[in-house]
Amino acid sequence: MRKPLIAGNWKMNLLYSKVPSYVEVLTKELQALHWTQATSGVLLAVPSPFLGLARELASKQGFSVAAQTIHEKSEGAFTGEISVNMLKDLGVDWTLVGHSERRQYYNETNESVALKSKAALEHGVTPVICIGETRAEREANQTHEVLRKQLAPVLTALKGSDAYVLAYEPVWAIGTGLTASDEQAQEAHAFIRSLLRAESPALAEKVRILYGGSVKSSNIKGLMAQPDIDGALVGGASLDPTEFAKIVAFSR
Ligand code: PGA
Numbered sequence: 001m002r003k004p005l006i007a008g009n010w011k012m013n014l015l016y017s018k019v020p021s022y023v024e025v026l027t028k029e030l031q032a033l034h035w036t037q038a039t040s041g042v043l044l045a046v047p048s049p050f051l052g053l054a055r056e057l058a059s060k061q062g063f064s065v066a067a068q069t070i071h072e073k074s075e076g077a078f079t080g081e082i083s084v085n086m087l088k089d090l091g092v093d094w095t096l097v098g099h100s101e102r103r104q105y106y107n108e109t110n111e112s113v114a115l116k117s118k119a120a121l122e123h124g125v126t127p128v129i130c131i132g133e134t135r136a137e138r139e140a141n142q143t144h145e146v147l148r149k150q151l152a153p154v155l156t157a158l159k160g161s162d163a164y165v166l167a168y169e170p171v172w173a174i175g176t177g178l179t180a181s182d183e184q185a186q187e188a189h190a191f192i193r194s195l196l197r198a199e200s201p202a203l204a205e206k207v208r209i210l211y212g213g214s215v216k217s218s219n220i221k222g223l224m225a226q227p228d229i230d231g232a233l234v235g236g237a238s239l240d241p242t243e244f245a246k247i248v249a250f251s252r
Contacts, residue, residue, distance in 0.1 A: 002208050004224065005165060005231035006248045007043040007128060008238025009068065009096065009212075016050050022241050023057040029245030037062040039252050040231070043128075044238075045096050048082050052090050059091070066094035066128065069102050072115040074123075084123040095120050096233075097127040098150075100171045114153035121161050128165045128210070128233065129154055131192070135172035144191055151195050159199075162206045167233040168192055173213025175235060182222040185211045189228035217246035224251045 014022065030042075045066040046054045055065040071081035087095060097120065098113035108116075113129065120127040131150040133143045147168075158164060168188050173180050180188070189209050197204035211223050212233030223229050231251065238244045 002206070002230045004040040004251045005043060005208055005210060006040055006244075006251050007045055007066065007096075007167075007210060007231070007233045008244050009045045009099070009233055009235045010047060010050075010239060011068070011101070011235060012047060013239055014047075014050075016053065019046070019050050019053050020057060023054070023061060023063070026063070026241040026245055027061045029242050030248060033245060033249035035245070035249050040248060042248055043094055045094075045128075051087070051092050055091050064094055065092055066096055067092060068096050068099065069106075069108075070095045070097070070116055070120060070125075072112065072119045074119070084119050084125050087125055088123050093124065094126050094128065096167075097129045099130045100132055100169055100174060104171075110150050110153050113150075114157035117154055117164065118157040121158060121163060126163055126165060128167050130167045130169050130212070130233070132167075132169040132171050132174075132213075138170065138172065143188060147188065147192060148195060151192065155195070155199055162203050165208045165210060165231075166192060167210040167212050169212035169233060175214070177214050179214040179216075179219050179223075180211070182226055185223055186226035186228055189226065193228050215247060217243055217250055220247045220250045 042063040043066050045068050058065050067087055070084050071078050074083050074085050097116045102108040117127040117129050133146040137146045170180050192209055193204050208230035210231040210233045211229050215232045215234045216237045
């Protein structure tokens, strides 16, 4: 059984000074909804200046904290970047990699995403590797081809490891209010799992595949009822801890 994982992606939102109240409200709401660590994992992908504080507060409540991106090198002259060993030093064990906004605005490629994912794993940081097609690609019936191309270098780079999470995020569903239907999402997830199975059946059983794109408390149940959806990567709806707690609780 794959334990559900619900990840909130704050993107470039909220403030350092709001982190304590966010964690407090999330904790209270989850208690009221009878959430326990045994039922699902909670991960908060926060802006890098918040990482240390968020980790300190979140870990006391059984939540994990992730960076939103990393550089593939351990150190060096890369102004503005953060490395995996900096995360480890802060006690942060997770990072998003290859989010579509990183691909779109910061020129991340399938190859650089593979390098970053590998660097994370080598330092004991779990990457949540994001893939997904654009609207034009879906309309041109290229979804499977795009997913295959995005995943291939990652699978090659990570061969031998199963300590990562994938997130299927159709770009047309991110921040648009347009969620993929339960069936559309399941179909893509089943395809991604078939690519994992081609590597090894054990890998396909183990690796969690999250869905992302306009997830809310009103649509999480239908998505989570699908056999190949193991959790969610939630952007906008994670900014409100009350709403995010409902998404976590309804994901069981
Ligand atoms: P959204 O973002 O939930 O606001 O659509 C999801 C994501 O980008 O991870």
